Amino acid sequence: KIFLTQERDDARYFRHGMMYVEPQHGEVHWFQANFDETQYCISGMMRVRAQDRGGREVVLEIGPGEVLYLPAGFNYTMEPTGQESRLLFTSGPSPRPGIVEQKAYSKQLRSLRGQGMEK
Structure with missing residues (x-):
């Protein structure tokens, strides 16, 4: 589950969010073509396999209080940690603004603005 400020607050320069990751989630693959990303681990751990254009791979892990920098131009796979x-x-x-590849999903997220955020 991911909450993106861009979808909720129309961020112009950066997106911020929180990820809630289940222990045995499926692998998540993406090519990070045009943005850099940092991940800060609050609890648990994160394991990411990074691959460059030449096929070289490295596995990166972070635990509570650690930060991971993921630059543009790499293929990434977030792996389950248990x-x-x-x-x-x-x-x-x-x-x-909006998740370009997923217009219907982006529209759904925008329609949910404010719902459940009263607390």
């Missing part, structure tokens, strides 16, 4: 984890992230520069 631990429930909480992470804060920031990425930038931010693309235009």
Whole structure:
């Protein structure tokens, strides 16, 4: 589960969010073409496999209180760690508002603004 400030607050330069990660989640793959990202581990741990264009790989892990920097231009895979984890992230520069590839999902997120945030 991910909460993105860009979807909620129309961030112009950076996106900030919180990730709630289940212990045995499936692998998450992405190519980070045009933005850099930092991950701050609140609890649990995060394991990411990074691969460059030449196919070289490295596995990166962080635990509570540690920060991971993920620069643009790499293929990433977030792997399960067997631990429930909480992470804060920031990425930038931010693309235009909305998840471009997922227009229906982006529209759904915008429609939920303010719901359940009264506490």
